[in-house]
Amino acid sequence: MKNIFFFISLIVLGIGIYLKFIYDVPDSQENINFFVSWFLIIVSISSMLINLFWKTPKQKGQD
Amino acid sequence: MDNHSHQAEAHTINQFNNIMNKKVVVVFALTVIAIIVLTLYSFGPLSNIRKQAKMNPGSLESVSSEKAAVSNKNIVLNVYHNRDLKENYYTVKLPQNGQVLAGKKAGGYSFSYNGIKGTVELMDVPDNTTLELYILSQEEPKLRKIIGYKREDYKKLAINGNESYQLTYASKINGTDYKTIRTYVVGQDMAIVITISSPQSDFADMQNIASLVFNSFRWENK
Secondary structure (H helix, E strand, O other), rough: HHHHHHHHHHHHHHHHHHHHHHHHOOHHHHHHHHHHHHHHHHHHHHHHHHHHHHOOOOOOOOO | OOHHHHHHHHHHHHHHHHHHHHHHHHHHHHHHHHHHHHHHOOOOOHHHHHHOOOHHHHHHHHEEEEEEEOOOOEEEEEEEEEEOOOOEEEEEEEOOOOOEEEEOOOEEEEEOOEEEEEEEEEOOOOOOHHHHHHHHHHHHHHHHHOOOOEEEEEEEEEEEEEEEEEEEEEEEEEEEEEEEEEEEOOOOOOOOEEEEEEHHHHHHHHHHHHHHHHHOEOOOOO
């Protein structure tokens, strides 16, 4: 499950980087592109970090 | 003794989980803060800082001036080197006795001279179209929304070896008839749009000054 979550975050990061650095943005959409691309980059990086740090607490009686 | 070691192990696991959860909380909190700052920077009061950051103060300082004769009058043109956006550096001459200001966006100017008003702006043309197609399919439909819009002329030119298109149209502003000449020059990355307008009564003077400004335009990276 954690691997799937990490993989999805990686795809989102790729989309963010594509929108930020490769996509040819029309003049009228510069602001929205700036917001969306950085939003995707921030969210994907933080979700990867959360994925890394997340530990499911052990249930009682579980070995 | 065995019970005691189990308790110690459970305690260690708890502590470990607590540390992990703290890290998750910190990352989550930082993400929320980053998104708030990003929103302010994109659409809020901080968005102006981002736009101004691209403007080079040197672009507003004229580097030299030249005299030119327009309908028996001598006018002085200041030479500006615009270096706001990489790949889109250019030189343009604008009338000295008027007022020259930074444009609304980086890489632009707005100026006025004896009732003649003008702007110089960089315009992004999508890669999947040509400048001419873009003017006819995107720009002119926008201009048609101006009160009293009437196209008077449209022609293809070459300005200092650059493919260019010139659109002349009439419009009404507060009941006064205006004429505008809008010239588009193809560039390596973006195109330049020079718009000059005046009341219809000053059209002859405006045409002369406009042709001086248009013909002074040069891309610097060519």
